[in-house]
Amino acid sequence: xxxxxxxxxxxxxxxxxxxxxxxxxxxxxxxxxxxxxxxxxxxxxxxxxxxxxxxxxxxxxxxxxxxxxxxxxxxxxxxxxxxxxxxxxxxxxxxxxxxxxxxxxxxxxxxxxxxxxxxxxxxxxxxxxxxxxxxxxxxxxxxxxxxxxxxxxxxxxxxxxxxxxxxxxxxxxxxxxxxxxxxxxxxxxxxxxxxxxxxxxxxxxxxxxxxxxxxxxxxxxxxxxxxxxxxxxxxxxxxxxxxxxxxxxxxxxxxxxxxxxxxxxxxxxxxxxxxxxxxxxxxxxxxxxxxxxxxxxxxxxxxxxxxxxxxxxxxxxxxxxxxxxxxxxxxxxxxxxxxxxxxxxxxxxxxxxxxxxxxxxxxxxxxxxxxxxx
Numbered sequence: 001x002x003x004x005x006x007x008x009x010x011x012x013x014x015x016x017x018x019x020x021x022x023x024x025x026x027x028x029x030x031x032x033x034x035x036x037x038x039x040x041x042x043x044x045x046x047x048x049x050x051x052x053x054x055x056x057x058x059x060x061x062x063x064x065x066x067x068x069x070x071x072x073x074x075x076x077x078x079x080x081x082x083x084x085x086x087x088x089x090x091x092x093x094x095x096x097x098x099x100x101x102x103x104x105x106x107x108x109x110x111x112x113x114x115x116x117x118x119x120x121x122x123x124x125x126x127x128x129x130x131x132x133x134x135x136x137x138x139x140x141x142x143x144x145x146x147x148x149x150x151x152x153x154x155x156x157x158x159x160x161x162x163x164x165x166x167x168x169x170x171x172x173x174x175x176x177x178x179x180x181x182x183x184x185x186x187x188x189x190x191x192x193x194x195x196x197x198x199x200x201x202x203x204x205x206x207x208x209x210x211x212x213x214x215x216x217x218x219x220x221x222x223x224x225x226x227x228x229x230x231x232x233x234x235x236x237x238x239x240x241x242x243x244x245x246x247x248x249x250x251x252x253x254x255x256x257x258x259x260x261x262x263x264x265x266x267x268x269x270x271x272x273x274x275x276x277x278x279x280x281x282x283x284x285x286x287x288x289x290x291x292x293x294x295x296x297x298x299x300x301x302x303x304x305x306x307x308x309x310x311x312x313x314x315x316x317x318x319x320x321x322x323x324x325x326x327x328x329x330x331x332x333x334x335x336x337x338x339x340x341x342x343x344x345x346x347x348x349x350x351x352x353x354x355x356x357x358x359x360x361x362x363x364x365x366x367x368x369x370x371x372x373x374x
Contacts, residue, residue, distance in 0.1 A: 002080060002153070002268045005033075005229070008038055011172045011360075013174050013267060013297070014174050016173055016174075017170065017171050017172060017173055017174035017175070017191055020172055021171040022174070022181060024171070024178070024179045024180065025121075025180060027149075027369045028149070028179065028183065029269070032150045033262060036149075036150075037150075038149055038150055038151060038152035039124050039150060039151055039152060040132075040152045040339030041127055041140075041151075042356075042357045043131070043137065043138060043139065043140065043353065043354070043357050044138070044140070044154050044156050044349065044350045044353035044354060044357075045127070045139075045140045045141040045142060045151065045153040045155075046065065046140070046141050046142065046153060046154065046155045046156075046157065046346070046349075046350075047142045047145045047146055047148070047151075047153040047156045047157065048061055048062050048137065048141065048144070048145075048146075048157045048159065049141065049142075049143075049144050049145055049146025049147065049148075049157070049158060049159070050063070050143070050144075050145055050146060050158060050159045050160060050161075050166075051146070051155075051158065051160065051166040051169075051177050051178055051179060051181070051183055051184065052160070052161070052164065052166060052169060052175075052176040052177050052178065053176050053178060053251070054161075054164075054176060054252045054275075055087050055159070055161075055251060055252030055253055055275065056159045056160060056161045056193050056194070057159060057193040057224065057332070058143060058144055058159055059104050059107065059143075059306065059370070060224065060330050060331060060332045061157070061159055061191065061193070061222070062077065062108070062141055062143050063108070063111065063331070063332070064245050064331070064332040065141055065346065066108070066112050066115060066141065066342055068346060068347065069139055069346070069347070069350060070112065070114070070115055072136050072347070072350075073133070073138040073139045073350060073354070074115075074116075074136045074138040074139070075116070075137075075138070075139055075140075075141065076110075076115060076116035076117070076118060076122055076130055076134055076139070076140050076141070077105065077108050077115065077116070077118065077140070077141045077142075077143060078118045078119065078120060078126055078127065078130060078140060078141070078142050078143065079101075079102060079104060079105045079108075079119050079121065079143040079144065079147075079157070080102070080120070080121055080143075080144060080145075081102035081105055081120075081121075081369045082102050082103075082104070082144075082276060083102060083103070083278070084098075084099060084100060084101055084102040084119065084277045085100065086099075086101070087097045087101050087120075087121070087124045087227035088121070089118065089119070089120040089125070089129040089130070090107060090120075091116065091117070091133050091134075092106070092108075092109040092116075092117035092118065092121075092132075092226065093174070094176050096109060097312065098310045098312065098313060099277075099278070101119045102111045102119060102167075102276075103276060103306050103307075103309040103310050104143065104309075105117050105119050105143075105308060106229075106309040106310075106312075107305050107308075107309045108117075109308055110305075110309060110312075112307075114126075115277060116130065116133070116134040116137060116169050118133075119132045123142055123145055123148050123150070123151045124148075124150040124151050126258045127151065128138060129237075132180060136160060138350075138354055139350050139353075139354070145178060146158060146183075146187075146222045146236070147178055150176070150256050151316040154349060154353050155188050155189070155346070156186055156188050156189070156374065157187065157188070157189045157190075157191060158184055158186075158190050158191070159190075159191045159193050160184075160190065160192055160193065161192075161193055161194055161275055162192050162193060162194050162195045162207075162221075162354075163194065163197075164176070164190065165207070165210065166181055167181055167210045167211060168210075169181075169367050171288070172227070177240055184211070185217075187212060187213065187217060188216075188217065188218070188309070189217070189218045189219075189305050189342070189345065190211060190213060190217060190218070190219050190220070191219075191220045191221070191222050192204075192207055192219070192220070192221045192222070193210075193222050193224075193332075194220060194222075194223065194224055194256070195221045195223045195282050195335060196223065197333075199221055199223070199335050199336065203220055203270070204335075205337060209220075210366065218341075218342075218345060219281065220334055220335075220338055220342050221334070221335040221336055221338070221340075222332050222333060222334050222335060223333050223335055224256070224330050224332065224333075225331050225332070225333050226328060226329075226330055227328075227329045227330065227331050228329075229326045229328045230326065230327055231304065231324065231325070231326060231327075232303075232311070232318070232325035232326065232327050232330070233319065233325070234275075238300070238324070240261070240264050240265050240300070240302065240325045240326065240328075241264055242264065242265075242266055242298060243266060243298050243299070243300050244266050244267045244269075244294065244296040244297070244298055244299045245261055245265045245268045245269070245273065245299075245300060245301075245302045246268075246269050246271065246287070246290050246291050246294065246299065246300070246301045246302070247260075247261055247269065247270045247302050247303070248271045248273075248287055248301060248302070248303045248306050248307060248311075249267050249270070249271075249272055249273070249303060249304055250272070250273040250274060250275055250276060250304075250310070251275055251306065251307070252275045252313070256274050257304065258270055258329075260302075261302060263336065266296075266298070267296065269290055269291055269294055269312075271286065271287060274322075277310075278310055278313075279310060279311060279313070279314060284317060286303065288321060288323075292324060299323075300323075300325070300326050301323055301324070301325045301326065302325075302326045302327075302328055303325065303326075303328070304328060304330075305326070305327055305328075305329050305330070308327045311325070351366065
């Protein structure tokens with residue numbers, strides 16, 4: 001009965017999807033024909049985004065790029081700052097919190113305090129402010145900006161979820177796509193994220209057939225790897241084995257996280273909230289009560305890094321609880337032995353774009369295209 005009702009509601013939404021799709025198509029057409037202009041910048045700009053709403057794993061992929069580039073170039077990130085309580089361009093500083101810049105930029109700022117982290121709704125106007133604030137910036141990572149076509153990025157990275165690929169989805173509100181499937185053609189690199197760690201080449205080849213990448217596009221497959229948990233207050237490594245876990249999470253798809261924690265702990269009690277949820281007093285009391293009422297030993301509260309960025313707003317209260325809170329980080333791994341090829345694509349693009357920006361005379365020796373790296 002519920003399935004039939006869901007199907008009926010989707011059918012009612014179909015005409016709205018047609019209207020929305022036509023509007024998005026027209027907008028893209030205006031950019032494609034040059035009627036609407038895109039702004040280019042002299043320094044390298046890399047966009048990381050997706051076609052669908054919901055969690056495809058953009059944040060850990062941005063972190064992968066930060067780790068890849070930060071020791072060779074002065075890296076800056078720019079996000080819109082989803083659900084922040086401020087407007088306009090802002091740079092992260094020592095007084096920054098998630099309310100000011102959003103949880104994901106706050107996560108970048110906490111993990112990589114040496115890089116420039118910024119937010120702006122309009123990247124086209126935000127990037128000049130960023131360069132003015134940090135003139136030593138050498139490469140900008142635009143988070144969730146694949147649809148932000150007013151900026152012409154030098155490299156576009158499109159991420160699609162293994163379990164919900166864009167080629168099997170439909171445009172909003174009938175499906176989850178922000179724009180039509182054909183928009184994948186704007187990408188230089190396509191990453192199928194959240195794949196099983198044991199993804200086979202045969203499975204990858206099947207997905208490649210469905211995506212049908214253009215000759216100049218590169219397709220990669222990535223998986224999420226859970227790293228060592230650490231204490232919320234001290235950053236010391238914590239072992240979750242033999243622990244009972246109150247898992248607090250506000251992410252789009254908590255099922256893989258829950259499954260992982262169940263596999264390494266003695267037991268899990270899950271408190272799940274909507275994605276990007278800001279904890280209020282009622283939530284804090286619920287978390288404390290769930291911990292206090294669970295009649296087991298060796299209890300800890302575990303949360304994700306993105307949720308920890310918002311829990312920091314209640315850091316003093318959490319200290320008063322005297323309860324151990326553990327943060328479980330994740331990282332991206334490129335599968336099928338293609339990690340080096342991906343790294344080369346990104347670093348060579350950055351080197352070449354910087355060389356052009358700096359007016360180096362030996363550009364010919366660096367003149368590579370994306371399709372040279374295999």
